[in-house]
Amino acid sequence: MSTTCQGWNFTSNQDSDEDGRIILIWKDTVDVTIKLLTRQSITCEVKLPYGDQFYYTAIYASNLTEERSNLWVKLLDAFQYLKLDMYPWLVGGDLNQIVHPIEHSDPNFVSNFPQSSAAFLPPLISDHFPCMLNQAVPLPTVGTRPFKFFNYLTKHLSFLQVVFDAWAQLELRRFTLSNLCWKQKLIRGALKQLNRDNFSQNQVRVSEAYHQLQVI
Known part of the structure; x- marks a missing residue:
């Protein structure tokens, strides 16, 4: 980390999983406080420079159904323990499954960050697609024209x-x-x-x- 991401902060869930399958890296421009660590998730509080804050849960779900069931229990526990119904909550990572299509997104985050946009980038060397979250995307203005092919x-x-x-x-x-x-x-x-x-x-x-x- 001292050579690849010099000056950045990082943490992992190695205390909960010997493989340390999840690594969070962030700059000093944001304040990150780790709230919960499990074998399949890291939940943290993120405070932005301009004062807004949200909770983020990074997921790397197990390939085993039995272990994934425990992940859902831990997410419910985090929701209740941290009172996440009162804050914007972002969940991202490799879930390997969802229960209902409605779990794709929830308005408790978009309403607080209306200029957010998630872009899934090419996988390159991995079989996972990196997701880039931009919270400062300009909202479309009246008269925005689509691309026309001549x-x-x-x-x-x-x-x-x-x-x-x-x-x-x-x-x-x-x-x-x-x-x-x-x-x-x-x-x-x-x-x-x-x-x-x-x-x-x-x-x-x-x-x-x-x-x-x-x-x-």
Whole structure:
């Protein structure tokens, strides 16, 4: 940690599990207080620099059904002991299962942090998808326009190469819907740039071409 994450703080659940399967790492800009440690979870209180706070439970559930049943008991105990119905509570990690689809999310967190967004990144060397939580995503404004694909772009000589380069930018060992989404975002940005470089400010381009003809 002193070389890889110099200046950061960390803790693990090694006292509860000899493998220490969960590691939490954070900067000094936030104040983290560990509340509960179990073999499959770490629950902590997170205080942000601007005063807001929430509770976070990191999960690495067992592959065994019997042990996972104990995880649900511990989560219920944490909910009651810490009175988490009164605070925003974020649960993340490898759960391996949920009981009901409604457990995907709950309004007691979104109502306190309306600008939060979770993005699942490519798995790279792991079989798990990293999740990046951003709590300062600008809310959409009135008039926000979706991406439009213009058919005339296909007539440009560089079109196929631009698409190929954007598609190949993200190298993946296996393909998932999340990976497809990331590749599409890369292609969208490349096509926007192709359109700006070659088809924007047409009036100026025509005027410049006309002026050159007059000079000749």
